[in-house]
Amino acid sequence: MIVARPVSGGAEARAFHALPARLRPLGWSVPLRWDEARMFDPAVFTFLADHAVQRFLAWKDGAVAGRIAACVPKDPAAPATFGFLCLERDPAVLAALLAAARGFIREQGRAEMTGPLSFTINHEVGAQAGFFGRAPMLRMPGSPDWLPGMLDAAGLAPVRDMLACTLDVAAERHSARFAALALKRPAEMARLRLRPLVRRDFDGELRRIAALYNDAWGANWGAVPLGAAEVKGLGRLLRPLLWRGEVIFAEWDRKPVGLVSVVPNIAEAIPGNGRLLPFGWARLGLALAGQVRGARLPMLGITQDFRGHPASALAMGALLREAIGHCRLRGWQHLEISWILDSNAAMLNAMARLPAPVDGRWRLWRGGLD
Known part of the structure; x- marks a missing residue:
């Protein structure tokens, strides 16, 4: 029974x-x-x-x-x-x-x-x-x-369906291409500013992340806005990952235009039994300290007002370059960019150019209650 x-x-x-x-x-x-x-x-x-x-x-x-x-x-x-x-x-x-x-x-x-x-x-x-x-x-x-x-x-x-694309950091082609593009557009690059998350203002930065997230992803299929209570809880989960991870904001003429986040793949260090004791704490600590092989990029987005604007492509390219550079700084060998809607042709084309081939697929189902 x-x-x-x-x-x-x-x-x-x-x-x-x-x-x-x-x-x-x-x-x-x-x-x-x-x-x-x-x-x-x-x-x-x-x-x-x-x-x-x-x-x-x-x-x-x-x-x-x-x-x-x-x-x-x-x-x-x-x-x-x-x-x-x-x-x-x-x-x-x-x-x-x-x-x-x-x-x-x-x-x-x-x-x-x-x-x-x-x-x-x-x-x-x-x-x-x-x-x-x-x-x-x-x-x-x-x-x-x-x-x-x-x-x-x-x-x-x-x-x-949602997809994951994984970049071999050593083989990526984006950074060199973007450097060449930036040299050709100095006036526009002067209007673009990137900055990392300010740790001493963590709560304020969380609110800025939530506002950018709700704007940039708000028109996506299935989007659910982050509420204040959810943001507070997610902040507790996110903070340890930012010991070696990073959130980077993009601004155009001092106006927020987008963001990217990259965090270490601590899943590499989770024991098969899911327990922290007796040795899981040590393995997790090393992973949070960045001693892992890979990382995940869970957020890369541009606000609605800048879609189709010259700032959009520049900000997206610059944010991605910074995320890749952060992986190099930490010694992370591969970067998973996920999740991506299977209908997002523009993002999938961008992944193909990196190159970051599709190597993961997840599906959602829906049903009535009768």
Whole structure:
């Protein structure tokens, strides 16, 4: 018999966060348990103040066989979602988990759900739909090759794919090309200013990041604005990554035009059991100190007012050059640029010129609650 029910008590919460490590041989990535647990702590992750969230465990013959979380934003324009999915290869377990998520979302007055999203499109996105077995990357979930077919068979409809492109830093061609372009346009380059994040004004910089993000990504498919509570929570998660990572702002005539962020791939250092003890702390500390092989570029965007403006191409090129230069400074060998909508032809053409070939694909599904 299979039954899915809400997580109750500390032991079940620990079982929820321990499940990916147990099912790792099936193809699930293993998050850092301590870090993931903080995302369900309202005192740490203030995002929860604006969202109704419930975790569920599926039980089969008295043992945990799967997990899921449902999330319903207070903002009626933002989609209800399911995520944090991990389960045995059993369609009946998936059916029980999806039914539990649907029930919770229905109780909150919604008519459909989208996922996997943990929690929104601003966090971990999708289930792998290709390039299985790729190396772990920060906040990019790994899942088994049988999951897409199982989600299709469960009656959910695919709605969008997201891509990752990875640059071999030693082989990149962008920096030299951009240097030549800059020499030909000195007057325009004089109007462009780049600056790094000011650590001593971290809270103010977070607000500026959120404002730029909400503007630059606001017209994208599935965009969900970052709210004040979410920004505060994300700041707690972001700060350790900026020990060796960086956020760089671009300004045109002193007006904000875009930004880029690059952070070390600490997923390389997460133990297979997801635990920090006994030696995980040391490995994580080295990763945060930049002693990893790769990095991720999760944000590279230009504000709406500058789309099609001469500043747009210059700012985008300069920001990308700075991100690549930061990787060289830290000794990082490859840079993943993710995620990119599969319909974003302009960005994919830019990736091809770097060259940064597509090497990751994640898919989202949507379904009604009947």
